[in-house]
Amino acid sequence: MISATLRHQRELNLGSAGRWDDFAGHRRRVTDLILGHRTGRPSSRLVVLGAGNCNDLELARLLAGFADVDLVDIDTEALAGAVRRQRLPDGARLRLHGGVDLTDPAPDRLERLSRGDVVVSTTVLTQLLDVALQAGATGPELLTVRDDHLRLITGLLAPRGVGMLVTDVVSSDTCPQLRTTGTGGLGPLLAEVVNGGNFFTGANPFAIERWLSTSPDLRLDRFGMAPPWRWDIGDRSYLVSALAFRKQAEWRTINAAG
Numbered sequence: 028m029i030s031a032t033l034r035h036q037r038e039l040n041l042g043s044a045g046r047w048d049d050f051a052g053h054r055r056r057v058t059d060l061i062l063g064h065r066t067g068r069p070s071s072r073l074v075v076l077g078a079g080n081c082n083d084l085e086l087a088r089l090l091a092g093f094a095d096v097d098l099v100d101i102d103t104e105a106l107a108g109a110v111r112r113q114r115l116p117d118g119a120r121l122r123l124h125g126g127v128d129l130t131d132p133a134p135d136r137l138e139r140l141s142r143g144d145v146v147v148s149t150t151v152l153t154q155l156l157d158v159a160l161q162a163g164a165t166g167p168e169l170l171t172v173r174d175d176h177l178r179l180i181t182g183l184l185a186p187r188g189v190g191m192l193v194t195d196v197v198s199s200d201t202c203p204q205l206r207t208t209g210t211g212g213l214g215p216l217l218a219e220v221v222n223g224g225n226f227f228t229g230a231n232p233f234a235i236e237r238w239l240s241t242s243p244d245l246r247l248d249r250f251g252m253a254p255p256w257r258w259d260i261g262d263r264s265y266l267v268s269a270l271a272f273r274k275q276a277e278w279r280t281i282n283a284a285g
């Protein structure tokens with residue numbers, strides 16, 4: 028039986044499948060950032076969570092940069108349509124993992140995804156938060172949804188692998204000046220919306236960075252936030268942030284004797 032989450036996401040994905048041109052700037056930015064985190068290992072592996080229509084991914088460039096690319100989404104048809112539209116064969120180097128609910132990943136599906144050199148979540152966090160909000164989740168419960176997603180990303184990383192959370196933070200619905208703010212003004216605008224509490228609950232990148240950097244069990248050792256950018260889609264704009272974090276080289280145990 029088709030779940031309510033899948034039905035909802037499929038409707039959204041069908042609505043945006045044909046909007047390739049609208050995604051051009053956003054797609055270039057996301058793809059460039061991902062490629063910037065390549066490790067240089069010949070067998071490097073990229074895992075993308077929430078790949079869906081892949082309107083935000085230049086798959087040919089990603090395949091040139093990584094030995095293997097794993098695309099994960101709850102919506103199997105969106106993934107299949109994406110590789111068709113970008114005219115790429117789904118094969119050994121490009122693997123599609125449709126039907127995976129990131130809020131309830133079955134261990135065997137996750138096992139096949141583990142140890143990415145780069146693991147990216149592409150604007151799926153706010154979808155997860157929105158579904159939880161519609162189901163009546165309150166502030167602390169939304170933060171649990173956020174933290175579970177961050178744990179999922181970090182859990183999929185190989186040692187020294189880089190995780191990246193790409194998330195929309197606020198839209199022009201509540202921040203109309205976003206529509207007319209130039210590139211140089213987007214950093215200050217991000218600080219302003221966060222300070223004013225005008226952002227999607229759970230999507231504050233500074234709070235996320237704080238949480239990640241103060242959770243030693245996640246074993247992360249480097250953090251970096253890219254300058255935010257604007258993603259215009261139709262008559263709505265989103266302010267988007269990308270936060271990268273690196274998994275430690277190995278598990279550091281504390282020697283009780285010293």
Ligand SMILES: C[S@@+](CC[C@H](N)C(=O)[O-])C[C@H]1O[C@@H](n2cnc3c(N)ncnc32)[C@H](O)[C@@H]1O
Pocket residue numbers: 032036037040043076077078079080081082083084099100101102105127128129130149150151154155
């Ligand atoms: C805003 S879209 C991301 C944009 C997408 N990469 C594109 O270019 O079209 C969010 C994606 O997350 C997926 N998604 C939402 N909830 C999910 C869940 N619980 N598990 C897995 N994927 C989910 C949706 O199907 C959708 O493809």
